[in-house]
Every structure is written in C-alpha cells, then in structure tokens.
Amino acid sequence: MPELPEVETTRRGILPYIENQTVSKVVIRNHSLRWPIPDDLEQQLCGQKIITVKRRAKYLLLEFAHGTLMIHLGMSGRLRVLDSDKNVDKHDHVDMYFDNGKVLRYTDPRRFGALLWSAEDIQSHPLINHLGPEPLSDAFDSDYLCHKAKGRQTAIKTFIMNGEIVVGVGNIYANEALFMAGIHPQKAAGKISHKKMTLLVAAIKQVLEKALAAGGTTLRDFRKSDGKPGYFAQELSVYGRGDQPCLACGSPIKSIRQAQRASYFCPHCQHK
DNA sequence: ACATTGACCTGGGAGC
C-alpha cells in the first residue's frame, strides 16, 4: 500500500491526535506480523507519553522518552485514530489507547508490516542504519546518484527502488519518475549520463512532492488516517496504464516485469 | 560486492 507519500500522509494525519498523549492500554490481537510484535510492548508503553511522531524511509517512529516504537505498514497496513468504542474488524491487529479517549488502530490484512520496539538510538537500528538518504533531502542529488550507480549493471528501476540507494521510492513512483525523466526502466544504472541522472533526481523529488500534496495515491485500499482516499491516482501517467496511449505521444504503454514487479513505460518516450 | 529469486500473507478480480 504505502510508499513515502502515503506513509508521510499517515504521519501527518495521526500526529495531532497522539502527540503528547499518554498510553493507557495496548491490545494486541495478533502478534504475527512480518516479525512478532514484542510480548512486553504493553508493559513498555503503558503510562508513557508519545513525545512526537517522526518518519525515516517508510518507518513511522513513535518517540517515547525511553525508546521508539517503529511501525512499518508493509503492503496493506493502515493506521487510524478512532474513538475508543469503535468495533473491531478481522484484520485490526493492534489498538493503542490514550488518556484522551482515542485509540490508534493498526490494521493489516496481509501482515507484511511490523511493530518493533527500540530502546537504543534509532539510527543504529539494523533495519535503519543501512538505509540511503531521504529522497526529498539535499543529500539526494545527481552527484550522489551518479557516484552510487558507477559500474553497476542493474536496471535503473530496480536501482532506485533499492533502499540502500535512496529510500521511499516504491513501484508506483519509480515508474512515474522514469517516465518523467525519459529513461527506460531496463537501462543499466551505470550507463546513465549525468544529465539524465539530474532529470531523474528532479523527477523523483517532483513526483513525491506532488503525491504528498494530493494526500498520496489510492489504488485499492489506501486510506488516509481520516478514512478518505488520496487523490494522486488520477495524475498517474504510466503506472497501471498498460496498452493505453502515452499521454505525451500516444504510443501504447508497455508493461513488463522486473524483479517480480510490474513496470510500465512508453517505448517511444523512454530510451535505453 | 553485486545481482537475482523466493518467501512472507490475504483478498479481489478475471476467466471458465
């Protein structure tokens, strides 16, 4: 479900309701996510106050005085703030109750997500410390990307979806950014000119910023924390548009598979 | 070091 814009939209949606709130109860109905939810999570959180909610890559970081709750939404995860008397559905795996009568509810049909506790410095956590720069930061620029791509044969689409290179770029926005930059998704990362890399970096930043402004992309089941869909789907140029005319030149959009993910591109506008 | 593939899990839609 979520790439960076959807995770950030979720962060902004829940923040005002849970910042500075004290946890009064935690109910875990199913521990079995990608990694087991720690057994002592309730013990760890009860009576403790959420200082703020940050984001690193696609992880939401709920900061407490004595540690951080890391939440990843996987493919189908969702976080909402509800009144505490709302009835529970099949895939509502975790509820975190607050003194203000609200509940933060984690829902995840496929259970690829995660809730993990880290008492140490979050930057040194094994799931975080190997990650590349944030795509919207100044550290992510064409010099950096060219340097990383040097000598690498891997396809550029796989390359920009690799979190060790840059975080937050998932399947939708990788396809969109490559279309915007006029680069074929199968082109070897190491063979892209500096000029094209500059276009690609700009495209990644632009597509993520525009998607964020639209509240993310709702294809099937993504909902903002207030239950409303994101509106970026109507602005997608290639993703999910196989066989339909390219919006720039009219050629049919091609769809192929790379690393077991669907890639969409215009064979006329995007060059190898 | 790098590249590729399998694995995790449920639900929805297409086709028969």
Next chain:
DNA sequence: TGCTCCCAGGTCAATG
C-alpha cells in the same frame, strides 16, 4: 455459484 489462477503499494534472506 464456485473453483483456480494471477495480481497487489515492501523488503529481507538466501543463493550464485
């Protein structure tokens, strides 16, 4: 209606 098959926004672990 119901069965089978394929697909889905992620990413780690194992393998060559």
